[in-house]
Amino acid sequence: MAATIVDSVVYGGLWASPTVAAIFDEPRRMAGWLEVLAVLAETCAEFELIPRRAGAEIATTCRAIAVDAGFLEELRAGREATGHSTAGLLRAVARRCPGDSGEWVHFGATVQDVTDTWLMLALREARAPIAEALAAAAGAFAAHAERHRATPMLGRTHGQHGLPITFGLKAAGWAAELQRHRDRLAEVAARMDLGQLGGGVGSLSSFGPRALAIQAAFCDRLGLRAPVLPWTASRDVVAEWGAVLSLATGTADRIGHEVYNLARSEIGELGEPAPAGVIGSITMPHKRNPEAAEHIGSLARIVRHQAACLGEGLVHDHERDGRSWKVEWHVVPEITMLAARALELVAELARGLVVHADRMRHNLEATRGFVLSEAVMLALAPRVGRQTAHRLVTAAAEAARQAGSGLEDAVRASREIMAQLSRGEVAAAFDLGRHAGPCAALVDRFLDRFPDRLPETGRPT
Numbered sequence: 001m002a003a004t005i006v007d008s009v010v011y012g013g014l015w016a017s018p019t020v021a022a023i024f025d026e027p028r029r030m031a032g033w034l035e036v037l038a039v040l041a042e043t044c045a046e047f048e049l050i051p052r053r054a055g056a057e058i059a060t061t062c063r064a065i066a067v068d069a070g071f072l073e074e075l076r077a078g079r080e081a082t083g084h085s086t087a088g089l090l091r092a093v094a095r096r097c098p099g100d101s102g103e104w105v106h107f108g109a110t111v112q113d114v115t116d117t118w119l120m121l122a123l124r125e126a127r128a129p130i131a132e133a134l135a136a137a138a139g140a141f142a143a144h145a146e147r148h149r150a151t152p153m154l155g156r157t158h159g160q161h162g163l164p165i166t167f168g169l170k171a172a173g174w175a176a177e178l179q180r181h182r183d184r185l186a187e188v189a190a191r192m193d194l195g196q197l198g199g200g201v202g203s204l205s206s207f208g209p210r211a212l213a214i215q216a217a218f219c220d221r222l223g224l225r226a227p228v229l230p231w232t233a234s235r236d237v238v239a240e241w242g243a244v245l246s247l248a249t250g251t252a253d254r255i256g257h258e259v260y261n262l263a264r265s266e267i268g269e270l271g272e273p274a275p276a277g278v279i280g281s282i283t284m285p286h287k288r289n290p291e292a293a294e295h296i297g298s299l300a301r302i303v304r305h306q307a308a309c310l311g312e313g314l315v316h317d318h319e320r321d322g323r324s325w326k327v328e329w330h331v332v333p334e335i336t337m338l339a340a341r342a343l344e345l346v347a348e349l350a351r352g353l354v355v356h357a358d359r360m361r362h363n364l365e366a367t368r369g370f371v372l373s374e375a376v377m378l379a380l381a382p383r384v385g386r387q388t389a390h391r392l393v394t395a396a397a398e399a400a401r402q403a404g405s406g407l408e409d410a411v412r413a414s415r416e417i418m419a420q421l422s423r424g425e426v427a428a429a430f431d432l433g434r435h436a437g438p439c440a441a442l443v444d445r446f447l448d449r450f451p452d453r454l455p456e457t458g459r460p461t
Contacts, residue, residue, distance in 0.1 A: 047217070119332065127192075136347035242335060272291070299345075
């Protein structure tokens with residue numbers, strides 16, 4: 001029976017990317033630890049730290065173990081009997097080794113050598129689907145940016161109508177932010193993929209005079225790099241991984257929250273894709289709830305808060321601190337699974353996003369010219385000064401609100417303003433088509449720098 005929502009047969013797919021969840025599944029984890037033990041034995045045998053026969057037999061035994069329910073129950077019993085996290089595993093392997101080969105299991109290493117090395121292997125595997133989801137989302141929003149580079153809409157600040165922008169500019173901003181997270185993922189990857197083999201305090205003293213060569217061979221066999229120094233107490237790279245996931249899902253949450261708001265019934269400018277058969281509300285049949293946008297927010301909140309625990313792990317006592325290190329056993333798999341799912345969802349949202357350009361135009365026009373107050377002020381400023389222009393347009397806006405009229409009518413009724421501006425200049429100031437600024441040019445500048453070919457148009461970059 002699933003104890004957490006991530007492990008739920010019914011709901012698990014909502015909370016964790018199935019591909020990434022499989023990486024951290026307990027049988028996969030134990031199989032990964034067994035492979036690290038196998039490589040350790042082979043490496044120690046190669047350097048004659050343990051008998052060659054024992055190294056080969058330990059490796060064969062580790063790789064032959066079926067990590068099934070029975071084996072996991074054996075490990076649970078061993079953990080309870082010893083009070084140690086991995087003694088049960090080591091004893092289970094030793095029992096299965098022929099002859100006295102089991103005496104040489106886990107020679108020279110400490111538990112953290114095994115678990116940290118496996119963690120780097122697991123995160124290397126997890127990075128690929130995360131990178132794919134980021135690329136898919138960024139590419140889809142870049143395509144929206146190109147398609148809607150000149151589609152006018154309201155820009156909003158502090159929850160209020162601001163100035164006209166284009167939807168292309170908004171979508172380009174989302175794509176650019178996601179692209180920066182792709183860069184960050186590559187940057188943190190360059191500091192990952194490190195093996196861990198240092199023994200009890202990281203000094204490699206148990207591996208003899210050829211310790212550095214043994215460490216290098218061990219890491220190379222696993223496809224990892226040998227660390228310049230042990231990192232048993234240096235958890236900055238693990239914390240950085242959490243920070244990158246927190247940033248990336250924060251962007252996903254920002255996008256989802258914006259879609260959530262712009263899909264509100266009274267705004268109606270965006271909508272989530274609505275596949276056949278999907279139900280919005282179980283009690284109100286007319287509703288189309290923004291399920292994906294909301295759920296991205298749920299996932300991102302957990303990632304942000306859990307990632308903060310990895311920051312706590314930066315503070316270690318001496319050469320090893322179980323309080324800090326073992327927090328990672330819980331946090332790193334969970335935030336990796338949840339972040340991968342959030343980014344998958346934002347990619348799905350981007351690909352199927354419904355853009356109601358007509359509603360965007362309607363909402364602009366429904367402001368009755370108030371969003372063009374800056375244009376009037378800037379037209380007036382060269383004649384009377386910026387501060388005076390601001391005062392005059394503010395007074396006109398207040399008069400319009402009091403009268404329930406549009407801003408243009410109030411401006412034309414202002415003798416002070418009309419003494420400075422011609423009727424043609426006022427008409428130009430209230431022409432919606434002229435006041436989105438260089439939004440389209442900004443979109444083009446972004447697209448010219450976007451690293452991928454756009455999925456729909458094939459625009460080369």
